[in-house]
Amino acid sequence: MKRFYLESYGCQMNVYDTQGLERMLEDHGYTRVVAPEDADVVLVNTCSVREHAEERTLNRLAVLTRLKAKNPALKVGVCGCMAQRMGGEIKKRIPRVDLVIGAQALPAVLPALQALERGESTAPVIEPLDHYLPPPRPRLDARNLKGFVTIIRGCNKACAYCIVPTTRGPEVSRHPDDVVLEVHELVLRGAKEVTLLGQNVNSYESAGVDFPELLARCGAIPGKWRLRFTTSHPRDMAPETVRRMAAAPRLAPWLHLPVQSGSRRLLKAMNRDYTLDQYLAAVEAAREAIPDLALTTDLIVGFPGETAEDFAETCALVERVRYDTFYAFKYSPRSGTAAARRDDDVSPEEKQRRLALLLEVQRRLSHEVNQAYVGRTLEVLVEGRDAKRGNGLSRTGQNKIVVLPWSDALVPGHFLEATITRAEGQTLYGAPVDAAPAP
Ligand code: 5AD
Ligand code: SF4
Numbered sequence: 001m002k003r004f005y006l007e008s009y010g011c012q013m014n015v016y017d018t019q020g021l022e023r024m025l026e027d028h029g030y031t032r033v034v035a036p037e038d039a040d041v042v043l044v045n046t047c048s049v050r051e052h053a054e055e056r057t058l059n060r061l062a063v064l065t066r067l068k069a070k071n072p073a074l075k076v077g078v079c080g081c082m083a084q085r086m087g088g089e090i091k092k093r094i095p096r097v098d099l100v101i102g103a104q105a106l107p108a109v110l111p112a113l114q115a116l117e118r119g120e121s122t123a124p125v126i127e128p129l130d131h132y133l134p135p136p137r138p139r140l141d142a143r144n145l146k147g148f149v150t151i152i153r154g155c156n157k158a159c160a161y162c163i164v165p166t167t168r169g170p171e172v173s174r175h176p177d178d179v180v181l182e183v184h185e186l187v188l189r190g191a192k193e194v195t196l197l198g199q200n201v202n203s204y205e206s207a208g209v210d211f212p213e214l215l216a217r218c219g220a221i222p223g224k225w226r227l228r229f230t231t232s233h234p235r236d237m238a239p240e241t242v243r244r245m246a247a248a249p250r251l252a253p254w255l256h257l258p259v260q261s262g263s264r265r266l267l268k269a270m271n272r273d274y275t276l277d278q279y280l281a282a283v284e285a286a287r288e289a290i291p292d293l294a295l296t297t298d299l300i301v302g303f304p305g306e307t308a309e310d311f312a313e314t315c316a317l318v319e320r321v322r323y324d325t326f327y328a329f330k331y332s333p334r335s336g337t338a339a340a341r342r343d344d345d346v347s348p349e350e351k352q353r354r355l356a357l358l359l360e361v362q363r364r365l366s367h368e369v370n371q372a373y374v375g376r377t378l379e380v381l382v383e384g385r386d387a388k389r390g391n392g393l394s395r396t397g398q399n400k401i402v403v404l405p406w407s408d409a410l411v412p413g414h415f416l417e418a419t420i421t422r423a424e425g426q427t428l429y430g431a432p433v434d435a436a437p438a439p
Contacts, residue, residue, distance in 0.1 A: 002029060002030050002031060002040060003030070003031050003032075003033045003038060003039050003040045003041070004025055004030050004031070004032055004033070004039055004040070004041040004042070004043060005032070005033050005034070005035065005036045005038070005039035005041070005042045005043070006018055006021060006022055006032065006043050006044075006045065007036075007042075007043070007044045007045070007060070008044075008045045009044070009045065009046055009047045009053060009056075009057055009080075010045075010046065010047025010048075010049065010053065010080070010081065011047065011049075012148055012195070012197050012230075013150050013153070013197050013198070013199070014045050014046075014047060014080055014081070015148065016136060016148055016149070016150045016197060017045060017080065017103070017106060017133060017150075018045045019136030019137070020106070020132075020133035020134055020135060020136050021043065021045065021079070021106060021109060021133060022136065023133075023134050023135075023136050023137050024107070024109070024110055024133055024134055025109075025110065025113075027134065028110060030113075036064055036067055037067060037070075037071075039074065040073065040074065040075065041074070041075045041076075041077065041113060041116075042064050042067070042074065042075070042076045042077070043076075043077045043078075043079060043099075043109070044057065044060065044061060044064065044076075044077070044078050044079070044080075045079050045080040046078060046079065046080040046081055046082035046083060047080065047081050047082065048081040048082045048084070048085045048163045048167050048334065049081070049162075049163060049164070049332075049334075050329065050330075050332035050334075051332045051333070051334070052332065053082075054082050054086075057078075057082055058090075058093055058094060061076065061078060061090075061094045061097060062094055064076055065094055065096035065097065068096055075098040075099065075113070075116050076096065076097050076098055076099070077097070077098060077099030077100070077101065077109065077112070077113075078090055078097055078099065078100050078101075079099075079100075079101040079102070079103070079106060079109060080102075080103045080106075080167075081102075081103045081163070081164075081167035081168065082167075083100045083101055083102045083103070083124070083126070084102030084103040084104060084105075084126050084166070084167040084168075085102075085163060085166060085167050085334075085336070086100075087100060087102070087124045087126050088100065088123075088124045090124070091124070098116055098121070098122065099112050099113070099116065099122055100124035100125070100126075101124070101125050101126075102124075102125060102126035102167070103167050103168050103169075104126065104127075104128040104129065104167075104168065104169045105125040105126055105127060105128065105129050106129075106132075106133050107129050107131055107132065107133055108125040108129060112125065128169055135149075135178070135182055138182065138185040138186050138189055145190075145191065145192045145193060145381065145383060145412065145413055146191060146192070146193045146194070146195070147183075147186035147189075147191040147193070147194045147195075148194070148195050148197055149179060149182045149183055149186070149194060149195070149196055149197065150174070150197045150198065151173065151174055151179050151196045151197065151198050151201060151204050151214065152171055152172065152173045152174065152198035152199070152200070152201060152203065152204045153168060153169075153171070153172050153174075153198070153199075154168045154169045154170050154171045154172055154199065155168060155170075155171060155199040155200055156170055156171045156200075156203065157200065157233065157271075157273060158271055158338070159260075159270055159271055159272060159273075160269060160270050160271045160337060160338040160339040161270060161300060161303060161331060161333075161334065161337055161339045162334070162337060163334040163336065163337055164199055166336055166337070168199065171199075171200070171203060173204045173205055173206035174206060175206050175207055176206055176207055176209040176213075176214055176217060177207075179196070179214060179217075179218065180214075180217050180218055180221070183196075183218045183221060183227075184221050187221050187223050187225050190413065191225060192224070192225050192226065192381050192413050192415070193225065193226045193227075193228065193252075193381060193395075194218070194225065194226075194227055194228070195227075195228040195229060195230060196214070196215075196218065196227070196228070196229040196230075197229075197230065198229075198231070199231060200231065200232075200233040200236060201229050201230065201231065201232060202232055202233050202236035202237045202238065202241065203233070203236050210238070211238065211241060212238055212240040212241050212243075212244050215227070215229070215241065215244050215245075215248075215251065216244060216248075219244070219248050219250045219251060224415060225250070226250065226251075226252045226381065226397060227250050227251050227252065228251075228252045228254060228399075230256045231256055231258060232255060232256060232257050232258075233258075233273075234257055234258075234259065234272075234274045234278065234279045234282050235272075235273045235274040235278070237257070237282060239285060242285060242286045242289045242290065243289060245286075245289070245290055245293075246289040246290045252397040252398070252399070253290050253292040253293045253294060253397050253398055254293070254294045254296070254397060254398050254399045255286055255290075255293060255294070255295050255296070256296045256297070256298075257279075257282065257283065257286075257295060257296070257297055258297050258298035258299075259279055259297045259298070259299065259317065259321075260272060260298060260299060260300050261299065261300060261303065261306075261310065261313075261314050261317075262276065262310075262313040262314035262315070262316055262317025262318065263276075263306070263309075263310035263311075263313040263314060264276050264313075265310060266303055266305070266306060266310050267279075269303065269304070269305060269339075270300075270303060270339070271338065276317070280320075280321075283295065283321055292397070292398065293398075294324040294398030294399060294400065295321065295323050295324055296323055296324055296325050296326055296327075296399075297321075297323050297326045297327075298326065298327045298328075298329070299314060299318075299326055299327070299328040299329070299358060300328075300329050300330075300331050301314070301328060301329070301330055301331065301346075301351055301354040301355050301358060302330050302331040302346035302350065302351035302354060302355075303331045303339065303346075304331070304339055304342035304343055304344055304345055304346070305342065305343075305345065306331075306346050306354075311354050311357075314358070315357070315358065315361055318358065318361055318362070318365065319361065319365070322365055322368070322369055323362075323365065323369075324366065324369055324370075324398065324399075324400070325362065325366050325426060326358075326362060328355055328358045328359060328362070329355075330348075330351040330352065330355055331344070331346070331351065363425065366425060366426055367423070367424075367425055370400070370423035370424075370425070370426070370427075370428060371423050373400070373420045373423055373428055374420050374421065374422060374423055375419070375420065376419070376420050377417050377418065377419045377420075377433060378396045378397075378398075378402070378417070378418060378420065378430075379396070379397065379415055379416070379417055379418075380394035380395060380396050380402050380404075380415065380416060380417075380418045380430075381394055381395050381413075381414075381415050382394045382404075382410050382411060382412050382413065382414050382415075382416065383395055383412060384412045385406060385410075386403070390406055391403045391404065391405065391406055392404035392405065392406045392407070392410040394410075394416075394418065396428075400426070400427075400428055401426070401427050401428065402418055402420065402427075402428045402429070402430045403427060403428070403429045403430070404418060404429075404430060404431060404432060405431060409432065410432075416432050416433075417432065417433040418430040418431060418432050418433065419431060419432075419433055
């Protein structure tokens with residue numbers, strides 16, 4: 001039972017954990033395969049953030065466990081946030097699941113697999129373990145350009161809608177030396193962009209090093225590469241973070257600053273820990289310090305008690321801040337959270353309507369915001385070639401895609417200056433300075 005297949009859902013931190021699982025298993029003689037049909041063990045690392053994510057995963061598990069018909073020795077395991085939240089409940093829904101290991105107990109995957117190999121059955125493990133998965137082998141994305149490093153696990157906030165503090169537990173920051181070493185290894189292997197990850201990176205604190213200091217230490221690693229981070233919490237983002245971003249060209253001018261709602265009343269009901277005025281002040285300070293800044297956010301529509309007026313305030317906030325882009329979600333009650341005790345009183349149709357309206361606003365705003373880039377010259381990282389049209393693809397520090405005419409001069413992993421000639425929706429079109437006209 002040595003061939004494993006892994007699937008990952010949810011956020012980047014889950015991707016990071018999945019790579020850690022992969023390393024742990026490979027270090028113990030297991031081999032990863034790319035098709036579940038070829039595996040002795042199938043593992044799914046899951047997400048709980050919305051009910052939809054869980055439903056999809058349960059459906060997927062039903063499909064994967066059906067592989068047992070052809071391969072009766074196959075073992076199927078569920079780990080991560082949904083395993084943490086549902087525990088033994090998963091086996092009731094999908095009886096042929098062999099292994100349930102919560103997001104706070106991931107190192108238990110290995111002993112549980114070994115027990116299964118001995119023919120024993122395993123009970124769900126969700127008690128937090130105080131030892132951790134090994135960090136992933138330094139590994140870049142498919143284009144070999146981007147790396148991700150989790151710096152802090154868990155979350156100490158208590159946003160009324162959010163399951164993450166339950167699934168991932170309280171915050172634990174990694175030692176700064178470990179973080180710096182991992183970033184350094186990625187850069188030495190050719191990473192051109194490294195993203196530091198956490199539910200709330202701003203509350204990072206370990207061995208007397210806070211987040212701005214960690215940024216400085218990572219940023220001091222030499223080479224031509226970019227540093228990003230996500231997610232920032234509006235309440236905890238220190239002014240020093242913005243100062244460092246402004247002062248260090250290494251730090252990409254991009255800030256993901258989730259606001260969730262533009263209604264003062266709902267921010268309170270959501271227990272977001274900041275007022276709308278504090279949020280707007282943080283945005284203003286960041287924009288003042290970093291004139292090139294791209295700002296993105298997350299929004300929830302249909303939180304319990306959200307009136308038409310509350311929703312109009314969210315729309316007004318979006319118009320006022322003029323985000324480069326945002327992610328909007330329909331509120332999904334998560335049992336065990338404070339909001340789940342309240343009546344989910346916005347109908348599914350109304351949530352859908354509000355979501356569609358917000359996305360409409362976003363399309364218009366992104367278009368307007370991106371028009372302002374036309375005529376500007378920006379540094380872009382060449383990422384590769386568009387498989388469909390054959391154009392070159394690159395990315396600005398603001399995290400915007402710039403389509404370039406393909407030429408042999410475009411080398412993935414190289415930075416170059418490009419002049420933006422046209423903007424369409426989220427996409428910019430341009431040409432390298434002193435080169436052929438844009439596509
Ligand atoms: N329902 C809908 N959206 C949610 N998010 C978190 N919890 C919920 C929920 N219960 C959204 C928030 C968060 C993003 C990652 O997911 O906007 O920032
Ligand atoms: Fe999903 Fe949140 Fe867990 Fe990431 S931390 S996998 S987004 S529930």
